[in-house]
Amino acid sequence: MTGFKLLTYADERGVARPGLLVDGRVIDVNDSAESTLALIRDWDAAEPLLAARAEAAAAAGEGWNLAEVKLLAPLLYPPAIYCAGANYMDHAKEMAGGDPGIDKSQKQPYFFLKSQHCVVGPGDPIRLPRVSQKVDWEAEFAVVIGKAARNVPVEHAHEYVAGYTIMNDVSARDLGPRPDWPRFGVDWFGHKNFESAAPMGPWIVPASQVADHTALGIRLWVNQEKMQDSTISQLIFNVAEQIEYLSRRMTLHPGDVISTGTPSGVGRPRGIFLKPGDTVRVEIDGIGELANPVEQGE
Ligand code: MN
Numbered sequence: 001m002t003g004f005k006l007l008t009y010a011d012e013r014g015v016a017r018p019g020l021l022v023d024g025r026v027i028d029v030n031d032s033a034e035s036t037l038a039l040i041r042d043w044d045a046a047e048p049l050l051a052a053r054a055e056a057a058a059a060a061g062e063g064w065n066l067a068e069v070k071l072l073a074p075l076l077y078p079p080a081i082y083c084a085g086a087n088y089m090d091h092a093k094e095m096a097g098g099d100p101g102i103d104k105s106q107k108q109p110y111f112f113l114k115s116q117h118c119v120v121g122p123g124d125p126i127r128l129p130r131v132s133q134k135v136d137w138e139a140e141f142a143v144v145i146g147k148a149a150r151n152v153p154v155e156h157a158h159e160y161v162a163g164y165t166i167m168n169d170v171s172a173r174d175l176g177p178r179p180d181w182p183r184f185g186v187d188w189f190g191h192k193n194f195e196s197a198a199p200m201g202p203w204i205v206p207a208s209q210v211a212d213h214t215a216l217g218i219r220l221w222v223n224q225e226k227m228q229d230s231t232i233s234q235l236i237f238n239v240a241e242q243i244e245y246l247s248r249r250m251t252l253h254p255g256d257v258i259s260t261g262t263p264s265g266v267g268r269p270r271g272i273f274l275k276p277g278d279t280v281r282v283e284i285d286g287i288g289e290l291a292n293p294v295e296q297g298e
């Protein structure tokens with residue numbers, strides 16, 4: 001079967017269109033659906049049709065060179081973005097400043113939400129909001145749900161996954177503590193939500209094309225300095241356990257994204273934060289690379 005990646009690109013008028021990456025070339029699939037979300041809504045039916053389309057395109061040498069195409073976030077407006085907190089052992093240690101005391105038999109996954117309006121695409125700027133002076137990076141392996149999932153047990157969880165992408169869970173570290181609201185603990189909205197706080201992409205790799213996602217390496221650079229370097233196998237709660245937990249509370253819908261947590265190597269413990277002129281680059285083996293410049297925003 002010809003492999004393909006599912007993407008969104010901007011045509012010459014700047015209009016978002018769904019496409020496939022096949023052998024380094026981008027082909028348009030707007031005749032099949034108006035968006036990648038529309039394809040994912042009926043993923044089990046769409047995937048074999050897209051695979052056939054990819055095979056024909058590869059045989060014909062159809063498409064544009066990737067370098068000539070402006071990619072957008074693979075899902076412009078994911079219905080929901082669920083983010084796992086403190087879900088790599090090494091990251092939990094660095095944020096706790098010591099042993100985080102994680103005993104899985106005594107714990108369940110921990111999630112917060114990110115607004116779909118935080119999403120930007122590959123190459124788009126991360127715009128530092130004026131309300132924060134401590135904006136930090138978090139490289140994450142992100143799961144895209146492919147069909148409605150409610151009360152899904154661990155052993156069936158992967159049947160509900162359409163594919164995988166990369167998310168940078170950009171975080172305003174100084175907006176988490178709320179001394180003006182001591183009863184409320186951490187302010188997860190302030191910490192995690194501002195425009196451009198969710199760079200996503202560069203595309204979605206169908207789960208059927210990834211033999212073992214736990215073996216994938218995940219790395220992040222700020223400019224030339226490697227800051228994070230781990231593998232998905234280091235997740236405390238794995239993808240299936242996250243789907244089970246979430247789907248007992250909410251129906252997971254096609255196109256929902258679960259960003260599965262970040263490994264150690266964020267800036268906060270070192271007192272390093274993003275500044276205008278930086279470039280953040282995340283790489284996950286077999287998925288791709290997501291790079292975003294940093295600018296001062298409003
Ligand atoms: Mn995170």
